[in-house]
Each structure stands twice: as structure tokens, then as C-alpha cells.
Amino acid sequence: MITAPTPKAITVQNFLAASTEKQVDTWTSLQQAREAMLKKAPWRSWDKRAFEAFSRYGLKPVDIANPMGPVTLKTSKIDTAATYRDPHGLRRCYLYLGDLVKHIPVHMVFGDVPDVMEENTRNGIIDVASGGRDKFASLKLVESAGHLITVAHPKELAVALSDAFQAVARSKPQLARL
Structure with a gap:
């Protein structure tokens, strides 16, 4: 994100980080992951090709030995939340x-x-x-x-x-x- 480092922007960052940490990140199958995602408004707004690419490349098996079993996000929700909490990116992008x-x-x-x-x-x-x-x-x-x-x-x-x-x-x- 690039925005002025205001209290409101920091509130939005914290909200995004907390929401990310609370999200479901593991599903019983790829099909169940896709169905669950498409029940939520943000995912439904995605271009079909973008959603297909994310389904293919953004998810991975929980157990490599069981590729048809449960899946999870390739980037953990903790790592994603950390990007929202980065105290430097928001300020530096705006200031420079x-x-x-x-x-x-x-x-x-x-x-x-x-x-x-x-x-x-x-x-x-x-x-x-x-x-x-x-x-x-x-x-x-x-x-x-x-x-x-x-x-x-x-x-x-x-x-x-x-x-x-x-x-x-x-x-x-x-x-x-x-």
C-alpha cells in the first residue's frame, strides 16, 4: 500500500492484518477451497482467469505425499499479515x-x-x-x-x-x- 502515514491508514493496516490472521487458510480439498472462496464477495469479484490462476498456483497440498488431500495457502496468513504490519513500506513509499x-x-x-x-x-x-x-x-x-x-x-x-x-x-x- 502507498498512503500517507496517518492514524487512519495505520488503523486500516491493523484491520487488514488482524482479518488476515483470522481467515481460514486450510481446506479439506482443492474443490472445497474453491467453493468456500467463491462464497465470499471479494473472491466473487475476481476475473475468472485470475481466480483459476490463484487456485492453481496460490494453493498447495498440506501433505506433499497426499496431493488430492487438504490444501492450504502457499503464503501463510501470518506472513501475509506481516506485510500489512510493515512499518516502513507505507511511510517510505509515500515520502519518497x-x-x-x-x-x-x-x-x-x-x-x-x-x-x-x-x-x-x-x-x-x-x-x-x-x-x-x-x-x-x-x-x-x-x-x-x-x-x-x-x-x-x-x-x-x-x-x-x-x-x-x-x-x-x-x-x-x-x-x-x-
Whole structure:
């Protein structure tokens, strides 16, 4: 996450960490895991291809000797929760964004739905931390996407990134080919 290191942001981080630690992370089978996940709203919002890829690569057998038996997450919920509790990432990303955009092309793609990140928080990142909207190589809001843009709207995200990279490529002189 990138956001201003405010008390509210820290509250959200702590909520995400605590929720992650409480989640079910082991199921009796791959089929049961998939069915249980799809009963929950966040998973139902995922693009079908993203969910299939997660089912295939994000889960593993509890016992390697019994690949058709119980499954669990490849990344433990404790490790995932630790990423939310990282006290440095949140602050450093926000504090150094203004310097970063001065030195390399930075592309920002956000979902336009303020589900976890409120609009004023997003605007703070864009306008305050970076030094202004004109500092970005490109800035795009993906329609109808929220914070789960990578898994709920992967095609739209890919198009936004492709457009950004093509614009940069067109603005730079061609490299000599060897």
C-alpha cells in the first residue's frame, strides 16, 4: 500500500492484518477451497482467469505425499499479515514518491472506486506526495475498479500499463540495434 502515514491508514493496516490472521487458510480439498472462496464477495469479484490462476498456483497440498488431500495457502496468513504490519513500506513509499518521479518515469494506475482507498487519500498521493499530477509519466483511473484491480480487472490494468509503456517508448529515441 502507498498512503500517507496517518492514524487512519495505520488503523486500516491493523484491520487488514488482524482479518488476515483470522481467515481460514486450510481446506479439506482443492474443490472445497474453491467453493468456500467463491462464497465470499471479494473472491466473487475476481476475473475468472485470475481466480483459476490463484487456485492453481496460490494453493498447495498440506501433505506433499497426499496431493488430492487438504490444501492450504502457499503464503501463510501470518506472513501475509506481516506485510500489512510493515512499518516502513507505507511511510517510505509515500515520502519518497516525490523524489522518485523526478528521476524515472512513474506510471500510476488506480481503480476509480474508492473502496479501501478513499478519493481524498488517492488525491493526496497524486497531488501531495508526488508533487503534482504533471510529475507522473502517466496517470490513469480504471473505471469500475477498486483496490482489487489486479485480480478483478486484469485486462483493463494491462491495457493501462501497455498504453503507458508505449507512450514512453514513443517519446524516447530508439536504441541502436546490435
